[in-house]
Every structure is written in structure tokens, then in C-alpha cells.
Amino acid sequence: MSVAISSVGATVPTGEPTDPRDLEQGARPKGQVLWPVIAVVVTVLVAASRVLVTPAFYFADDTQTGTAGQWWRLGGDLLSGQLPVLDPHAWTAGNYLAEGQWGLYNPVIWVIAICTRLSDDPVAAITTVKILALGAMCLGSYLLARSFDASRPWSAAAGVLVPLGGFTVYMDAPSWTTGLLNVAVLPWAWWALRRLVEQGRGPLPYLLTTSVLVTFGYIFGVIVLIVVLGESLIRAAVQRDRRRILTVLAAGGFAALLTVTVYLPGVLTAPVTIRNSSAIVNSGFLNADLTDVLAASTATVTASIHSWGTEATTAPLMYVLWALPALTFFRPSRQLQLRLIPLLIVGSVLLLTVTAPDQIGPIRWPVRFIPYLVLVVVVGFAAIASEGRRARSPRAALAGAMAILAGASWVSAVNTPWEWRQVAIAGLVQAVGLTALWFVVFRAVPKRIPVRSVSALIAAGIGVILVAPQLYFFPATPLPRLPVQNDTSAMNAVPGGVTDDVIVVGNIYAGWQGAATYAERLVANQWYFSHATVSSLYTVLPYRTYVTDLCADLRGATCAKALDTLMSIDSHTRTQVATLLGVNSILVMKDSFPKGLPALPTGWRVADDEAYTWTLSRDRPIPTAGGVAWTSAATRVETIAESSTGITLRVDEIGPSPEVVLSRLAWPGYSVAGAQLADSTRGYLLTLDMSSAKVGDTITLQFRAPGWTVEMISLAIAVAALLAWPIASAVLRRRATSRLRAKAATP
Incomplete structure (x- = not known):
């Protein structure tokens, strides 16, 4: 095994193995590029095939009513050289930093927004973005699987199978764009963290991917990243590895700084919004029970997840991986079990979360963690299949897999009996696939045929084949698709x-x-x-x-x-x-x-x-939002300057109980010089108490997101770390290499 010099001078494994698995067809130099390229091409083609059946497949619900207009507006602002921080005219929707999901600190979102603004067809523009995101998810899953020592063919299979997860296909991809982007980047961030912590490689990939992930402003991916960081820290502490402990702490600190920057405005703004809740509620809305989990291997079963107007959401949201029953074919070694501890821990947390109450404080609908569970399960399966230690009894292995398939199909059919045809079709395809996998794993095949490559191709191939019945039974998301104008x-x-x-x-x-x-x-x-x-x-x-x-x-x-x-x-x-x-x-x-x-x-x-x-x-128009809407008796002010984030007034007259009401929401973060903030009019209109002002005084009202100083300091430190850490790491690595060479040259 090759070695690399860590940032603190120690030699550590690079994670690029030279074991027999990589002597297969896929490990030749051209295979190092060929397998991931094939996986990405297949993923893009499958994603595009859904558009052939439903042209606006990726343009539904929140994408139509949220993302499209949001990117259009942001793109226009960026092209005019500004970022939208606050818009009084948008009223309750105009606090963009508190909203978070506008991605105002995210360069990837900037590029996407500008491209959307320049396009005459938002459907085509957003469809392209989403298909590319699925391709990125595929490649990130490939890299993550490789970091757990999956072979290249099985890593490529994982890359194909992860974007086929039911929740990704029917919820995140058509509607919840920030959810899709989070799941696309999370495997990259996890791979980069393992590369940094486990292998002692440079920090730049982790810093970049984590920056993109956190600044999307979607909390679910950040929560999963926290779980991954926590697992890495605990494992390093148990092993008393000082270098890894410090590295994880530094990596977590960087993510925390960005999290403060992105999420603190929303947290400090929440008290005036409907999100200010700490209640734990389970109404059964968009959360799964244990019988729903048994549908994880069936691509055409809806399970019994309740959502908008239906007791069983008409999409296979719980689908994870068709080949799950094939785990009976393999007997992971003790060494592999130890390598898979991170996946086991993270997966267990995600499984508990998916079956948790549907509201935990401000966090709603835990089924949104399913795509991350898909990632964990598929990558773990790829690592187990790559090792290839077969179960001792081939017949028992096949019987066990078929029994699991039959049991899961029965539970699915009982949950949604009207879907028995879908259950039967998926079960038949799975049975054929399991039999083919079993034959390749346990029965003799020509020696010139690499077993793991063939088994990986079968796993990915059956996953792709199952897209056909999916498209037949579920041609589109169950979420509403408005017949809006597309240009x-x-x-x-x-x-x-x-x-x-x-x-x-x-x-x-x-x-x-x-x-x-x-x-x-x-x-x-x-x-x-x-x-x-x-x-x-x-x-x-x-x-x-x-x-x-x-x-x-x-x-x-x-x-x-x-x-x-x-x-x-x-x-x-x-x-x-x-x-x-x-x-x-x-x-x-x-x-x-x-x-x-x-x-x-x-x-x-x-x-x-x-x-x-x-x-x-x-009949007679009045000034629009943002300015002075009313002044009390005998009080008069003149507007000197006005912007989206503030206003400057000159006091011309002062009455006995001087007040000024502005046509602005009284968001937390406003400050005033020359007057005081009074109780808001009607409970939401920003109101100034002018009793301390005098005629001729200047009153300046300014908005900065609450916690602005802390947020900007956090952002500055994070940017400094992004620039300095890779340089420091490279310098230390070079010095360590020089010391080793000098020592080797000494007689």
C-alpha cells in the first residue's frame, strides 16, 4: 500500500489499494476513469428518460412556486451587481438572509441563478440543473464508496443506484430543489472528510464541498454532516489518535463557522415567525413506520406514508435498493465490519430519524432524511459485495434472500392491497435479479470474467430496469404540477x-x-x-x-x-x-x-x-412600501434617503406624542439613531418613537440581520481558514517529505 505524508508529518495510508480486487478489469488505468464516467452517463440518461415520459418532470410544486422565481430574482440582482438582503415590498417573504435557502453565500447558486435569468425557458434551465445535480450525486457516491474500499465496478454501481432512491426521484428532484442539491453534495463532503481525516490528505476538497453544502441553506444536509463529524470524532477519540481528533475538530469548527453565518439570522428571527416552536408532534404526516421500512427494496410500492390529502402517498418514497435481500449472499470479514462502522452508526441515526415524529421543534417531516439513508445503505452494500466473502451455504443464502423478498412483498401488499400488481411486477424482477446475482457469486463462471464486475453490472442494470415499471405506475411526482406558462x-x-x-x-x-x-x-x-x-x-x-x-x-x-x-x-x-x-x-x-x-x-x-x-x-396612487406610511398629529418628517435596508428622515415638526409608522415589517435587526423603536403598529408595522427628537434632527433607520457582527466574524474566519489551511498543510507536508528524504540519504 502506498503512503502519504500527513499535515503533521506522519505517514498514513493513502487509501489507494493494490489488492486483487483492483487487478480486475476496472482497475486498469483507463478503468479508473471509465467506470465513473459510465456511471455518470447512465445516471444522466436515466434522469433524462423521465423527461421523455413527463416533459416537466423536474418542474413541479415548490420548484414552480418557489425555486424558479427565486433564482430568476437572484440572477437579476447579481447581474446588476447586488445581493438581495431585505425587500420591504416582499413583506413576509422579503427577509432573504433569514430565509437561508436563497443561498446568498453560495457561488454555485449564483451561477445557477444567473443562467436561469438569462434563459427564456425556466423549465429547460431548471431541468438541466437537476439532471446535472443527479450526475454530481452519482460521482460523489462513487468516490464515497471507493473511500470504503469498494471496488471500482461496485462503486460505479453505487453511483448509479443512489440517485434512483424513491424519495430523491419523486420528491427532491421534481420539487424540493435545495434537498436535491444537498444530497448531491453530501457524499462529496463525506468523501473529502474521510480523505482528510483517515488518509491525512489535503483539506481543500473538504473545505470547498462543505462550504457549498452548508451555504445551500437547507438544514437536513447540515444535520447529516454533523452526524458524520460526530462519528468521526468519537471513533478517533476511542482510538486515541491525536492527529485525527485535532483534524476532525478543525473540520467541524470550519463547518460550524459557516453554519453560524447562514443559520443564525433565521434562528434569531424565528421568534416573530410561525417557526418559533419547540414542540414534538406526531400527526403521522410524512413520517414512516417500521412496516414502511420493509418497502425499502421494492421500487414500485408506495408504503403507507400519509401526506397531502392521501393516506398513502402515490410514489415509492421508501425505495432504497432492490438488492437488499442479497446481503444474505455475503459474509463480511471482521476487518470489513470495522471499516463499515461509520456507515453503521450514521445509518442507524438516520433510520431512527426517518421513523421519528413528523415535527421536532422547527424540523418538519423527517422522511426527508431518506436520501441520505439510501446513500449509506447502497455504499455499505457496495463495500460488502466488493469484498466478496461468500456465505458458507449457497442454497441457504438464496433461500434467505427469497424469504426476505417474499416477506417484504407480503407486508407491502398488505399495507396497500390495491397495488398488488405493482408488488408482483417488482417482486418478479427482483427475484430474477437475485437469482442472477446468486449465480454469478456462487456458481462457476469463466475465469476470464471478473465476478465483481459482472455482479456490479447486474446490480446497476436491474436498478435501471426497474425504472420502466416506475415510469408506468408513477410517471410523475404526486406533488401538484401547476399548468403555468413556461416562457x-x-x-x-x-x-x-x-x-x-x-x-x-x-x-x-x-x-x-x-x-x-x-x-x-x-x-x-x-x-x-x-x-x-x-x-x-x-x-x-x-x-x-x-x-x-x-x-x-x-x-x-x-x-x-x-x-x-x-x-x-x-x-x-x-x-x-x-x-x-x-x-x-x-x-x-x-x-x-x-x-x-x-x-x-x-x-x-x-x-x-x-x-x-x-x-x-x-384613484390616486400612494408611495409604495418601505417609506413613511403615517405620522402622528402635528408631526412631520421628510425622507432624505431610502433603500431596501434603511431610511433617513429629517424632522420638520414634532407633535405632542410624536410617532412615525413605516410600511416595513418590524423584523429583528433594525436599529435607529435619533429616535427609538416603539411597539409595532398592528403587531407588525415598524414604528418610531420620536419623543427624543427635535426639529431639524436626522433620524437614521438601518437593518442588519440579527447577529450580524457574529455572522460576519464567523464568515471572515471561515474564509481565512479556507485560504490558509491548504497552504499550511502543503508547507508542512513538504517539510515532512524533505525530512524523510534527508533521513533516507543519511548513511
């Missing part, structure tokens, strides 16, 4: 003839399946494509009192009473609520008003009466 120019023109700012009133989900309705309205973050400034956007951090006042949900839908609220007079300011919000136009969903539009107050008119919506407009 940006069409969305730019919706709605027509409005004056900013605009708010949507009514149930945006009513009639969502009607394609014609999208000529008059958009949904959630699709409004970022509009030429108008619309506040009814998507947010993961709804401001509690604001959404309560307007009975709004996180995608911008409201109840019909929201119109009454907007037209009502605020009791404190004696001003219309719509005026306090800087609203000039209201887009009303007709389905929410079956008895017709109520009478409008003076100053408002119906500007447009279309098939599905009414557009209400003011």
Missing part, C-alpha cells in the same frame, strides 16, 4: 395594467388546474417573473402577526376576509390598512367571492374585470 415573457406580462405595489387576495389554489387562469395571475414566487411588484410571495418564515392579520399562508394565499382587512381603518392610526402597507392595486380571486365583489370604499375602483380575477386600483 418568461408571458409571465412578465401578468398582471396587466397595474400600479405598484400589488397584493393578491383570495384562494390562489382555487382553480389551480386551469391553464387559462395563469394568463391573469401567478402563484407564490412566480410573481418574481412579473413586471409588477407583488407581495404575495413564498416564504418559509411567515411573520406571525402579519399572516394572521391577512389570514395568509406561506405561498401568499389569503381568505376572503383579507379584503375587508385591507379596506378597514386601523384603530391606532385612523388610516386605511392598505395605505399603511403601501398597496395601490389588489388582485382579487373571483372564486373566493361567489356572491360578487363587495362595495369598495371611496378612492378605489375596479380597474379590470376578467374571467377569473378583478383588479382593484386606487
